[in-house]
Amino acid sequence: MKDLSRTKKTIRNLQKERFKIEMGLFRPFPMTPHSLVEQYLRCGNNECRCHRKGILHGPYYCLTQHRKGKTKNIYIPKEALFRIRPLAERYKAYETSLTRVRNLNQQILGLLKEIEKSAFRPPSKLNLTKAQKRKKGGGR
Secondary structure, three states, X not given: OOOHHXXXXXXXXXXXXXXHHHHHHOOOOOOOOOEEEEEEEOOOOOOOHHHHOOOOEEEEEEEXXXXXXXXXXXXXXXXXXXXXXXXXXXXXXXXXXXXXXXXXXXXXXXXXXXXXXXXXXXXXXXXXXXXXXXXXXXXX
């Protein structure tokens, strides 16, 4: 394991980074819990350019949300896109920050487990007599 003081310093730095991210999460701006998707589609008219030349119609925009194994799409008119896009982008940034906090927590936990492992002492290294081992171990 790394030097204990370096490990502690690394943990403190990770905690500081996590704290900064958490402060931003405490003051969220308005957002929508959907992803904004740009789509190009083929129509049902076999004589159309989208079938003949492969030039698809669009872009069409929709908000997509996955919940309980189902996808929900809400189509957005182009004139509303300027209002909706920032809300969806904020949600994406918020989710990215949450993911970063989770990753930092995993790193901190891993380092704390390293410290814990370095503190372990097997019973063979504790210089116990057989009688003391039975008392501590509870028997056999």
